[in-house]
Amino acid sequence: MMGSSSSPEEKSMEEELQFLKLLTDRILKSAEEAESYKFECSETSKLVEHLSQMLRSVFRLTTSSTTSLYEPPFRRILFDLTKNLERALTLVRKCKKSGVLRRVVTITSGTDFRKLFSVLDASIGDLKWLLSVYDYGNDSNMGGGIVLSLPPMASNDPILSWVWSYVAAIQMSSSLSDRVEGANYLASLALDNDRNKKIIVQEAGVPPLLKLLKEGPTPDAQVGAATALANLATDQDRVRVIVSELGVPIIVHVLWDSPMLVQIAVADLVSRMAENDPEAQEEFARENGIRPLVSLLSCENVVKDPKPQSDKPTTSLHSLVNAHLYPRTPQHPYPHTNSSSSLHYEGSGGRSGQHKKERENEKPEVKLMLKVKCAEALWLLSKGCVSNSQRITETKGLLCLANYVEKEKGELQLNCLLTVMEIAAASELDADLRRAAFKTNSPAAKAVVDQILRVIKEEDTPQMQVPAIRAVGSLARAFPASDTRVVRPLVARLEHTNLDVVTEAIIALGKFAHPENFLCVQHSKAIIEFGGVTSLVRLLRSSDSAQLHGLILLCYLALHVGNSEVLERSRVLSVLEGAARASLSQHPLLRDLIPKAMDQLELYHAGIPPHKQSYGP
Known part of the structure; x- marks a missing residue:
């Protein structure tokens, strides 16, 4: 008062x-x-x-x-x-x-x-x-420096005085070095602890940082502002302050038209905001924040192929990326070689090519870091967000992601794979997205499926296996019954030494065999044919962590293919009888499912044809 x-x-x-x-x-x-x-x-x-x-x-x-x-x-x-x-x-x-x-x-x-x-x-x-x-x-x-003395009222809390001094320097100083120094010090303070973050936000530090990010006369000023904002954006309330101060349009604009070092810092800011607030995800969707990220991720992807063109048509994944990101037209019969020329920001007045020369001269590690941060931002923007996942597919970003999953290693490959996983998860929840993005004749869908299956077969680290398996499971309803190349590697992963990989494989197979999957019977037969029953029974006897999902999958197989001799030879009925007596049988997903599966198997063992109707869990 x-x-x-x-x-x-x-x-x-x-x-x-x-x-x-x-x-x-x-x-x-x-x-x-x-x-x-x-x-x-x-x-x-x-x-x-x-x-x-x-x-x-x-x-x-x-x-x-x-x-x-x-x-x-x-x-x-x-x-x-x-x-x-x-x-x-x-x-x-x-x-x-x-x-x-x-x-x-x-x-x-x-x-x-x-x-x-x-x-x-x-x-x-x-x-x-x-x-x-x-x-x-x-x-x-001008050039007087930041005031760091303590007023008497802040003698017991120097952080408050420092925040005031740094924010005042950013907002009011005529000296560029003071403004950059103020932003860097705020970034450092925000990195220390949550109390400092709270004070910076309460003392109105966000608007000057956003203004510096938008108008910063040098890349250093913009990087300092973006870093400070990213360090603040570690919980939902603070992210919403940034959003409420109209930060998202500023961030998207800077992504389009800035030097690479600035874009790296801003992409990291996008990641932190998306990670901590679903509303921020939606705000970036409304501001079309996906397009600059896909454009930046795909730019070098397109430029770096030096192979001469031939008259013979090519169907490589790289050529598919070119064809979909930069389609040929009668006026432009040859694909563009710079993504910024065709994926420019509609409101930027064509300035997105302003830093083209600086980009070409940047160090390879800087270019790589930009891709890594853009891929991370796409992953966290698409996480649990159908609208952003849809926008990635609309920009043909799936092809670019598949290309990096195929060609890169390390953090970039992983971030692209995690993005694919989240898009697949969104398509599992949204039938329209699944039909639009993962049509069987879609080059993007084929490229993505090829790469996640390759990861499942060839990669051996759980860090890569788990997201690839989850992605395949989320797409279970998109695969035709004839596509046996999908089920086989999942069944093979039941023998993996890592229990997380095994559990994810069981969950994914359960989505193929789920009664709501139109092709559940055909997929169940494929699981049995490829030896899935033997692995499941062994896992149920040796691993507590896989029991719940393993029992669910085994019940689905019994319901759909109860007349299988493999189920009888593997004594699945005895396994289910033992499970029915255990406490796990009272789990909501198993309470009714186990008795129905046992009934189906008992009918077959008694010589009565099994029921043909599907059973829900």
């Missing part, structure tokens, strides 16, 4: 300063009229006169500054000053009338004055600090 009954938001700063001027005039007048404690009142008058002069300097700065004022320290200091001046006015007014009884009743000693002098001295120190900070708005202070 500013004053006895108003909040800072209810008065403009000009009104606050006018009120404080009125308050100082009243104190000075009352001090002149004092009839007791005249010396103390005189000392009070000197302190208040000093404060009045400083307030006039503050007023001049606020009216003449060429930059927008950074208000939080201003309001906090004026709020405390108002309380202290009101305290001084009350005290000197008590000294107006004389008389021993009056003095005994109202003031027992000079202690009250000594306390008053202390708080007025503190206010002088606060105003002195405030003037030094607000002097950033003066052209004469």
Whole structure:
């Protein structure tokens, strides 16, 4: 609150300063009229006169500054000053009338004055600090450096003062080096702990950082701002502050038209926001944030193939990326060689090629890091988000992702694979997306499936196996019954030494055999044919972690292909009978499923043809 009954938001700063001027005039007048404690009142008058002069300097700065004022320290200091001046006015007014009884009743000693002098001295120190900070708005202070002294009111919490100084430098300093330094220091503070992050956001640090990111005259300034924002964007509330300050359009624009180092920092910011807030994911979808990421990811992918063109048509994955990202037209019969020329930002006025020469001269590790960060951003934007997954497929990003899964190694390959996994998961939830993106005759769908199957067969690390297996499981409804190349590698993974890989393979096979899958019977037969039953029975006897999903899959196989001799030879009925007596049988997914599967097997063993209808879990 500013004053006895108003909040800072209810008065403009000009009104606050006018009120404080009125308050100082009243104190000075009352001090002149004092009839007791005249010396103390005189000392009070000197302190208040000093404060009045400083307030006039503050007023001049606020009216003449060429930059927008950074208000939080201003309001906090004026709020405390108002309380202290009101305290001084009350005290000197008590000294107006004389008389021993009056003095005994109202003031027992000079202690009250000594306390008053202390708080007025503190206010002088606060105003002195405030003037030094607000002097950033003066052209004469160019290159003056960031103010790091502590005002008395922040002596017990230096972080608050540092935040004020750094944010004020970013917002008000005429010196570019001060603004960059302020952003870098905020990034460092935000990296330390959540309390620092909270203070930066509460003290209005986000808007100046966004403005610096948008208008930063140098890449260093933009990188500093993006890094600070990324360090802040580690929980949902802070991400939503960035979104509410219209940060997403700024971020998307900078992604389109910036040097690579800036784009790396901004792509990392996108990742942190998408990771911590679903609403931010949707906001990036509305602002078409997918297109610049796919464009940046695909640019070098297209440029680096030096092979001469021949008249013979090619069907390589690389040529498919070219054909879909940069289609030939009668006016442009040859594919573009720079993604920024065809995937430009509609609102950028064609400036996206401005940094083309710098890109060509960048170090290979910088180019690689940009791809890694863009792929990570696409992964986290698509995670659990159908709209962003759909936009990736609409930009033909699937082909680019498949190409990197095939050709790259390390973090870039993994991030692209994780993105494919999330798009597949979204298509599992959204039938329209699945039909549009994973049609059997789609080159993009074929490229993606080829690569995730290759990973399942050839890669041996769980880090790569798990997302590839999950992706195949999510696409279970998109595969025809004749596509046996999909089920076979999943069954083979049941023999993997890593239990996470085994469990994911069981879950994926369960989606192929699920009663809601139109081809569940054909897929179940394929699972049995490729030896899945033997592996399942062994796993159920040796691994607790695979029991739930293994029993579910075994029940599906019994329901759909109960007349299989393989099930009888593997004594699946005995396995299910044992499971029915265990506590796991009371799991909601198994409570009804196990008895139905047992009934189906018992009918076959009794010589009665099994039921042909499907059973739900």
